[in-house]
Amino acid sequence: MKQKLETLLQHAIASLKSEGILDHGVTPQISIERTKDSKHGDFATNLALALAKPAKTNPRQLAEKIISLLPTDPAVSKIEIAGPGFINFFINSDNHLQLIKQIHKEGKSYGLSAIGANKEVQVEFVSANPTGPLHVGHGRGAAYGSAVADLLQAVGFNVSKEYYVNDAGRQMDILATSVWLRYLEECGEVVAFPSNGYRGEYIRDIAFNLHKDTGNEYRRPADLVTEDIPADEPLGGDKELHIDALIARAKTLLGKSLYNDLFQAGLSVILNDIKEDLEEFGVSFQKWFSERSLMEDNSIQDALDRLDASGYLYQKEGATWFASSRLGDEKDRVVVRDNGQSTYFASDIAYHMNKLDRGFDQIINIWGADHHGYIPRVKAAMQALGADESKLKVILVQFAVLYRGSERVPMSTRSGEFVTLRQLRSEVGTDAARFFYVMRKSEQHMDFDLKLATSKTNENPVFYVQYAHARVCSVLRQLDDKGWERNLILGMDNLNKLTEPHETALIKALSKYPELLEKAAIQYEPHLLIHYLRELANSFHTYYNAHQFLVEDEALRNARLNLICATKQILANGLSLLNINTPESM
RNA sequence: GCGCCCGUAGCUCAGCUGGAUAGAGUACUCGGCUACGAACCGAGCGGUCGGGAGUUCGAAUCUCUCCGGGCGCGCCA
Numbered sequence: 001m002k003q004k005l006e007t008l009l010q011h012a013i014a015s016l017k018s019e020g021i022l023d024h025g026v027t028p029q030i031s032i033e034r035t036k037d038s039k040h041g042d043f044a045t046n047l048a049l050a051l052a053k054p055a056k057t058n059p060r061q062l063a064e065k066i067i068s069l070l071p072t073d074p075a076v077s078k079i080e081i082a083g084p085g086f087i088n089f090f091i092n093s094d095n096h097l098q099l100i101k102q103i104h105k106e107g108k109s110y111g112l113s114a115i116g117a118n119k120e121v122q123v124e125f126v127s128a129n130p131t132g133p134l135h136v137g138h139g140r141g142a143a144y145g146s147a148v149a150d151l152l153q154a155v156g157f158n159v160s161k162e163y164y165v166n167d168a169g170r171q172m173d174i175l176a177t178s179v180w181l182r183y184l185e186e187c188g189e190v191v192a193f194p195s196n197g198y199r200g201e202y203i204r205d206i207a208f209n210l211h212k213d214t215g216n217e218y219r220r221p222a223d224l225v226t227e228d229i230p231a232d233e234p235l236g237g238d239k240e241l242h243i244d245a246l247i248a249r250a251k252t253l254l255g256k257s258l259y260n261d262l263f264q265a266g267l268s269v270i271l272n273d274i275k276e277d278l279e280e281f282g283v284s285f286q287k288w289f290s291e292r293s294l295m296e297d298n299s300i301q302d303a304l305d306r307l308d309a310s311g312y313l314y315q316k317e318g319a320t321w322f323a324s325s326r327l328g329d330e331k332d333r334v335v336v337r338d339n340g341q342s343t344y345f346a347s348d349i350a351y352h353m354n355k356l357d358r359g360f361d362q363i364i365n366i367w368g369a370d371h372h373g374y375i376p377r378v379k380a381a382m383q384a385l386g387a388d389e390s391k392l393k394v395i396l397v398q399f400a401v402l403y404r405g406s407e408r409v410p411m412s413t414r415s416g417e418f419v420t421l422r423q424l425r426s427e428v429g430t431d432a433a434r435f436f437y438v439m440r441k442s443e444q445h446m447d448f449d450l451k452l453a454t455s456k457t458n459e460n461p462v463f464y465v466q467y468a469h470a471r472v473c474s475v476l477r478q479l480d481d482k483g484w485e486r487n488l489i490l491g492m493d494n495l496n497k498l499t500e501p502h503e504t505a506l507i508k509a510l511s512k513y514p515e516l517l518e519k520a521a522i523q524y525e526p527h528l529l530i531h532y533l534r535e536l537a538n539s540f541h542t543y544y545n546a547h548q549f550l551v552e553d554e555a556l557r558n559a560r561l562n563l564i565c566a567t568k569q570i571l572a573n574g575l576s577l578l579n580i581n582t583p584e585s586m
Numbered sequence: 587g588c589g590c591c592c593g594u595a596g597c598u599c600a601g602c603u604g605g606a607u608a609g610a611g612u613a614c615u616c617g618g619c620u621a622c623g624a625a626c627c628g629a630g631c632g633g634u635c636g637g638g639a640g641u642u643c644g645a646a647u648c649u650c651u652c653c654g655g656g657c658g659c660g661c662c663a
Binding site: 036044052053059166171240291318321341373374376441443447464466476478479481534535541551 | 588589590591592597598599600601603604605606607609610611618621622623624625626627628643644655656657658659660661662663
């Protein structure tokens with residue numbers, strides 16, 4: 001409909017030009033908007049306001065001229081000028097009614113579009129370090145990322161969802177060592193647990209199972225473990241030196257092969273837990289990309305060679321630096337440390353080179369807001385690799401700050417004090433959790449009150465939308481109980497009986513769905529879909545309370561049933577896009 | 587200190603590529619089941635859109651500045 005109006009306006013502009021009212025060089029941006037107030041019709045354009053200046057006339061006069069030049073169209077029943085010079089379009093009600101047939105015909109695919117033109121898009125999100133279970137902060141990235149990806153898929157992009165697994169580096173060594181020390185405790189060796197180790201209960205679980213499965217294979221005497229290790233922080237030492245020494249000791253005492261097994265054991269338990277957790281949360285990935293694989297297949301070296309070949313690398317103080325400041329970063333960055341180890345950033349350069357090599361048209365990274373300082377250096381790396389940096393879009397998701405009542409809940413993986421995504425899901429339910437996360441736009445800081453979410457689950461708006469769906473289902477069951485059958489064709493033939501204002505409003509709400517879906521997808525704003533679904537549910541509930549559907553008049557009854565079934569269809573389409581259940585009863 | 591994000595009703599948030607009277611939910615006050623589910627609906631209450639200046643026909647929206655809050659500024663990942 002919007003497009004139709006745009007075409008009509010294009011004609012009018014062409015006529016304005018040929019009449020000499022408008023200069024030929026002017027190519028106005030036509031914006032057609034939904035009206036907020038139905039007194040202003042269905043659609044409005046500010047075209048006359050925008051063109052008044054170049055046409056050297058006043059907006060209302062120009063609006064009249066435009067209307068007189070507008071070709072007539074059967075879908076448009078009335079055109080008005082309002083306010084300072086808005087042109088308001090009223091759509092023929094028959095045209096609205098056709099929508100019900102269209103929704104019925106297209107069913108699940110109603111609202112999908114092809115604007116993505118099958119372009120290849122990669123969306124990388126969550127990518128939490130596999131050092132512990134996902135917490136509620138990760139949940140937001142997971143819910144948001146999958147919603148964005150699924151929306152893009154719905155409007156015709158070819159989307160690949162990916163999780164970057166940081167299975168290398170010091171954090172992982174700390175994890176392996178933490179597991180080992182807990183394992184030694186299981187064996188009966190007394191070793192003080194480092195203040196900088198992972199203290200979570202899940203580490204003990206992994207150690208317990210490891211001990212159960214392998215016996216004393218990893219056991220080493222406590223005095224050998226602690227011999228000559230620098231003091232930990234609580235004893236006046238340095239916690240970083242302390243834990244690094246313990247890591248080194250683990251490697252020496254266990255040997256490369258056993259240490260690797262230990263490392264792998266911890267990693268796979270945690271990673272499997274994350275995969276399962278996300279699966280249950282309705283989030284799936286096409287690919288789990290391992291950081292370690294970049295080291296093993298020489299990708300990091302290749303990437304660095306490429307940077308070197310284009311002259312962006314140099315040596316200083318024993319380390320290798322990437323001259324990212326030449327490409328907009330605030331300073332240069334180390335890629336190979338003076339001890340010969342490559343940095344995390346070097347892995348990331350290689351990873352992004354890999355993404356580019358895979359030929360995606362668009363690469364979307366969804367990161368926590370704490371990574372924002374990282375964007376310039378990654379973009380610099382892409383440029384240095386000779387790629388178009390606009391291919392990369394980084395979306396930052398702000399933190400969810402947890403409260404229990406008015407008390408702030410701390411979140412730190414290291415300390416082990418955090419609320420896991422699993423706990424949240426079991427307390428508030430997966431549907432409610434997803435809905436709540438996606439309800440807010442990503443840049444908005446989010447206050448998540450656990451007390452509120454858990455004690456008053458019925459107040460979560462997800463139930464409001466699901467209830468609308470269940471209510472339609474209930475009406476259909478009632479129809480059956482009364483011994484009536486639905487007559488689809490009779491209903492379609494009598495759509496013109498739907499003349500109540502509540503019906504018109506509901507149909508109008510239905511008609512917004514496709515354009516809304518496109519907007520939400522292209523702008524990466526799934527919260528728009530949530531808000532829409534709530535509005536739609538509201539239109540339905542209002543209608544439900546104002547009129548009875550199961551009336552004696554068979555023609556009217558079936559017309560109304562067709563309308564509410566169309567509503568049910570769109571509620572289902574929208575909710576399932578967000579991976580939220582559409583219950584038939586609640 | 588520099589950089590990014592945010593500041594809208596008592597609370598949680600929409601609205602931001604400039605558009606008509608700034609909207610929801612929640613809380614509070616009324617009203618609605620001899621109706622297909624009251625997990626619902628209707629009405630009311632509630633605002634210097636953080637302050638100030640600018641841009642223009644028009645600013646919550648754009649620019650500048652100040653104030654307040656979050657986050658980041660490692661040879662950590």
